[in-house]
Amino acid sequence: MKYIIPLAIFLIGNSLFPQSNTEVFLLEVSKNEGGWSLFNPKNISNNEGYDNQPAFYDNNTILFSSTRNGQTDIAQYNIATGKIQWLTNTPVGSEYSPLRIPNSDDVSAVRLDTSGLQRLYRYDISTGNSTLIRKEAKVGYHVLYSEDILVNTILTENRMDLIVSNFEEEIDFRVQKNVGRSLHSIPNSDMVSYISMKGKEALLKSLHPKTGETQLITSIPGGITDMCWWPEGGFLLPRGNTIIKFSEDLQQDPIIINLSEYKNIHSISRISVSPSGKYLALVSEESPAKIVQKQVESYNAGNLEAFINCYSKDVVVRNFPSDTL
Template sequence: MKKGLLLVIFSVFALNYFLKAQPATEIFLFDLSVKKNAVQISNPVNITNRRGYDNQPYFHPDKTILYYVSEDSVGRTDIFQYNYLTKQTRRLTHTPEREYSPTVTPDKRYISCIIQRDNGAQDLGKYPIDGEATPTILISDQVIGYHAWADSQNAAVLALPKPYSLHLINFKTKKDSILTDSVGRSLHKVPGENAISFVQQLKDNVWMIRKVVSEPMKINDITISMLSKEHDMAWTPDLKIIMSNESKLFFINTKGKGEWKEVSIDGNITGKSFTRIAVNNKGDKLALVISED
């Protein structure tokens, strides 16, 4: 099959993948308490509080800022930031493209993201962190679904379509290492390590949380995932994993032979679906995406 035809097929798949009706979701910000054998979230604040798709939260590593994407009335997403100290919201991009998965780059000068175009292409690009409108394109020859930075040179990316292959890209050497496939959307830097965690399907209803170390490159198992639809998760600074099974949150201590335990939730948000999760570097705030319906 010719390369051009392959690109067209991949582009159509990618366009359908993101353009199917996005669920109406809100982003709630919680106070987070992490102890040796207990995790609690409390004082929920709805920081988006509007009808529509607000999703993919990501904390700045140093500042009191949470980045996220918000969809407008015609289905275009842009990047916003919420300062949870000043309680102010600011729009960072206003483009004809669709931005997804805002992520602060290791040098803290840019926000990298997936840029989806009307022809179905999904590039990995980066915008200056002050929100200027012209991005630098990092990857344009693949259909990128998700990404995470291991360090200043290496990023893990999930490439579409199925079987959703995981690549490790070295931007200094331009080396593209295809690692494995059947990978879920939850890619995260492991705190204190030059490593990215991912969730991989081993067989029906069995998923393993694993990590890839960038240098020297190797893949290690961490623990069996909770049974859930999307296996959304986040790391705490002390290497606990918090994961959603859609109706509840659970945590596990990865530094020992732990087991999954339920997160205590103090706040009236029951009866709705929980999906994406983010935890700040201080370990005292948690952002949670919650369905509106």
């Protein structure tokens, strides 16, 4: 049966601001009979530039991609100590989308080399040494389903295609053209979820990587490109500065958590939940207030470069009144 998520609950303001800095926040989860809430947000990246793609390594460690020294490396944040260690330091490239490999201590991640080569690698958790997982394909996003089966999106022309790669049988099976970036193992099942972008509406679907069978879970309102599964069942969707939790059977009213009281959290683009369900990590763009403050400070300091960096690359600047629209 096809379920439709009510569009009305997503009609929440979501302004776009001309900047690209992102931060990773960690929040604690409170569950009780009265509902479900998030509290005590902490900026765990606290870094100028790109900080993104958080994934829980275990209940005490979060992996994420973070900019340093002009490149993007894999950071490991320890919740108990509040400290960051770096798993990678790759002068010839940058790493993205880190995930713990099932039944292993190692980590998988996509590496984009300075030469333009983009491949999927395996990283030793102790040394950071890497070995190639997939040699030829330009992997966008991935889930290692087992030691021999990889569910991945492959960059093809102007889209991403969903591919199941069987290393033992040396077979690649294309499940569908034009899918989104969000791939996840579904808890307590043999399935992997993905977002189909093929038709007029986005669809959350499940895939059995061994049989190739797919099933519709529900439709998703336009503009949502990320989701994650709740360990005890159900899933979460981010929208603006809110997170919406849906029940596993989609028969209960969604729980809407509004994080607008936290001024540093704005426009949530990614979310991840710890295996225990005790913590939630999210990615937020810089708040408008922080961007404006940067502009004021750079203007007062006469720093033109810093002032311009507050805007996105495609902003058009015109001289008034002679050069106007």
